[in-house]
Amino acid sequence: MTLHLIVDLLALISGVLMSIWFRRQYGLERPRGINQEAQHHYYLLVLLLGLVAGSLLLGTLNLRLSGQAGLAKSMLGGVFAAIVAAEIFKYFAGIRQSTGLYFVPGLVVLIAVGRIGCFFAGLDDFTYGIETQLPWGVDFGDGLKRHPVQLYETFVMFAFLGVLLIGYPKHPAFWQAQGFYVFVLVYAGQRLIWEFLKPYSIVLPPFNLFQLLCLGLLGYAVVMLLKTRKAYG
Template sequence: MHPVIMRIGPVAILSHDVFVALGVGIAALVLLREIRRRRAEDERLWYVLAGALVGGAILARLGTWAQHLDPRDNAPLLEQWAYGNRSILSGLLGAYLGALLGKRIGGYPHKTGNLFAPAVAAGMAVGRIGCLLAEPPGTPTRLPWGIRLDEAQAAAVHVPAGVPLHPSFVYEILFHLAAFAAIVALRERVTAPGRMFTYYLAAYAAFRFGVEFVRGNEVVWAGLTRSQLFLLALLPLTLGRFVWSHKRVEAT
């Protein structure tokens, strides 16, 4: 683990923040290329992009606020914003909602899912490298590719030292790279507006639910983690989007 890339005086340059920033930059480059490839240049897309970035940033930070059912047991919102953890799942939800708001404000009438799908997959693959370098790997495993931490590294993230652990973030990086390759390979076949992004989100939700079992996150209810409960809460929305998008295509 290498949570700090370098120090400039008293300021630590965190690997997590660096790779998240790189992921956003890569996503922006992929998005611009996809816009040009599809000849979809439109100034109103800047509203959509701005909405996605702002919405994702806000909910990624505040999405982990509700740690307890009793709101009095949760941190104040300002404290959560300043010092709280970030959640990629709530960040994706925030980006989706922000993009919808950006469309409304900018008056952009078209679906953007197929534009954003390869960009999000590429950005996620890069951003998760920061998680791999800074966060606990996963649960103990007997598989040969388990990651072993020395005593100092293990103490920093509260996991056993010298025990092989699931490299859960490697699994996620590989998933997003495979998803990016699949999106690029299939984007000429899957042409229904927004359909590719729906498939990607559904696949990621299923993958993330499964990989949570080896992430080592806190189990809070019925053997499930907060991320798994969050995904279950969003399941009706995901299924509704699938049904609505298929019916819309059949009607056109």
Template sequence: MNFPYQFELFGSKVYYHFIFETLAFFIGVRLYYYLKKKTPDSINDINRLWILLGAMIGALIGSRVIAMLENPSQIMNQTWMIFYQNKTVAGGFLGGLFGVELIKKCIGVKIASGDIYVIPIIVALFIGRIGCFSMGIAEPAYGVETTFFTAMNLGDGKLRHPVALYEMTFMVLLFIFFIKIKNMNLINGDRFKLFMMLYFLYRFLVEFIKPYQPLFLNLSSIQWSALFIFVYYWKFTVRILKVK
């Protein structure tokens, strides 16, 4: 395989990653609006737009900040362009969570608002990771060298964990799981919290097979983000596991 995958358009080279990143956003949004029409929503349209705005701004900032912290040795060499171009989905989720909670406090919304986003997020992540995989080692979604049977040459002649493919597989499993529990009698907001816990658990574990730079106590910025999520949702975890 010749990574990264690209094609020519009007004499210029275009990476497939850009195509799939755009498709992920477009299909995710369209799926959200499709599900919204079929799902009773206790949040009115204006407040829902404010919440979406909070999520997008928070994700924009969070994805860049956590990505910057992924390379602590280069923090002092950051330029605005480098800061803006580097991003991570995990940081986007963390920043989006902060953005939503802040906006909800400002507009007085006290009910959970995330369940409706779970399936669109999973689908968008799957599509986006196709683009990440197409970049090989040019995108930081690859693993360390390995002799495991899934090992692939991602463009540098070394056999590595194809982490992007692992995440795509995980998204398929999450999709099946959330479809299976679609009719379960869960408290509003539980599906989103469950998604966040499962996704960040995956990200925490998969960091160990990626060439990450530790931020503190030999853990990466994404692993610290995961630990924050685990603490943030500890009451949910205790309740869902029925721990007394």
């Protein structure tokens, strides 16, 4: 069992544990707006299918666009597709409020810890950064010091988790109404920046595939924050 796989398992376990703790701590039995148990199960299934399909399809597409063979997974691709799937489900189910905060704490931990696994995977994972002369550059085995972009993302996600855990008890109504969109804004915003430090092929200058996904997520987050601002206010 590789170190990457071990860390991925730790990421999954820690994400599930964080999710369980947060829900029990604040009495979140299911996502807001979903009142029926059967509907809850269908919603989770739709999200899971979107997450897995988006992760594999978009991760592999980025790999091929960058001239690499094989299959790849992408958390960003999974999040993007899961959001699309969730919004389609909510539209047909008549759900108009945010349902996403229910998943945020666990998802943040999953991303943060999972990126540590990507860091340990080095060159094989194709998530490393471009060359840098900064003192914290890391040699992943090819003799070049590179940006440890995986850890940049880990630090940002843990910082966001800290803000959420401190802020939620003080402002639960805000976080319930807009917390998921704040997460998307932070997640997509930091990924957009770090992607400039990766050796991926440009799709639409100056952006690679993942940056285009980030721009889509940023637009979604801004629109939804503005839309829910009146409801929260």
